[in-house]
Amino acid sequence: MKHMVKLMGLATILLSGCGANEINALNLRPLSTYAIQQDQDIPLTSSLKARLLDYCERKPTDVLPTRRAELAAITFRHPFYDELGSKTIKYWRSGDTRYVSCLNSNEQNSRVFRTDEIVAFETAAAEAPLEIDVGDTLSFIPEPNVENVVQSFSVNETHETIIPGSVFRYHTPDRGALHIVYQVYRDGEETKQLIEPGVFVFESGKNEGFAFLTQLADQRIALQMGSQEAWERTVLSSLFTGDYVAIDSLEAVFPSNSSERRLLKRVVLSDEPIGELVESTSGELSERYGTVIEVWGTVQRPGAGELTITSEQKEAMRLATYETKTKTAHLGGPNTRELFELLSRVKTTSAAPTGERRGTLALYEQLTEQRFDVWIEEGKESLQLMDVETKRVYLIDQLEFEELLDTYI
Structure with missing residues (x-):
């Protein structure tokens, strides 16, 4: 058994030395303070x-x-x-x-x-x-002062108008998010998910803001929520339009430690005037008028020991720079993504870098970084990248690297 372990170790060293194995060279570390x-x-x-x-x-x-x-x-x-x-x-x-x-x-x-x-x-x-x-509830209270909302959110009334009865002032107790899900009824039937769910984030502390609906000039509906400094806006598809819009909204209080889903609003869209909504189900209303959108909300807050990222993950911000004594090349967009992809499948070698050191490649993702010294040897197709921190050396195709950087090494 001992002989087998030694042979396996020797094989690994030999493979590493000849650069036959592929490895992920990315090892970004938090920026030094x-x-x-x-x-x-x-x-x-x-x-x-x-x-x-x-x-x-x-x-x-x-x-x-x-x-x-x-x-x-x-x-x-x-x-x-x-x-x-x-x-x-x-x-x-x-x-x-x-x-x-x-x-x-x-x-x-x-x-x-x-x-x-x-x-x-x-x-x-x-x-x-x-x-x-700061309390422990998220509350929505009807707001009668619509003009205050128009001014605070710079609503251009030429292009969109606030739908009467849709404006609510909200208070939040702490950092978290309100998840919004839309349920659509048409011609008396509940449909499949036609509107993508949304998420509205609120900050730590006792916050105050507004939630309201507007109708655009092309009759589309927009849901807006936030404060004057920052707000989220969701514009519904042109599938959901009507000459007449009516809102059925109730005051709502959400315990922040509860994940119970609550009905916030019902939006009725019709080509004819809309009557009373209160005593009718959404199915009945859609059979009478055409389309009903139910807006449901769920509060989500992280607890002790939890790390909850509640929105869709945004693509990480990535940058790269290549510096020599005489020039600096900056990457961004698709080329940076391709460079990160290339570095996730490079060859490694146990040998020290040889030839001439040409410059330094710096990678950034959020507030992390990784630096490589770039070495080149005449007659070789591969560049040698040495991680400045670990001193580990990786091999990368020179032509592909130069094309991504749009500069000669």
């Missing part, structure tokens, strides 16, 4: 900064209590590339207990950790904020 720029001028030691940024990658262990005060906040960004995202760290007090929350800009839910007192944050606030109870 010195390479991240903080927006707020709060003095942090390098060890504390590293500790805080480490929270942003870990699974959460706690949830914020409903009664709390935000003492300080700080946001970290890449010093050159804002599009790579950010990490926002907040420091909270609840009685004698302290919490740190971290929100990565490409995610919806923050990671929360109980911590000891951090002097830099304790002294950052000029005045000690009062603790408030």
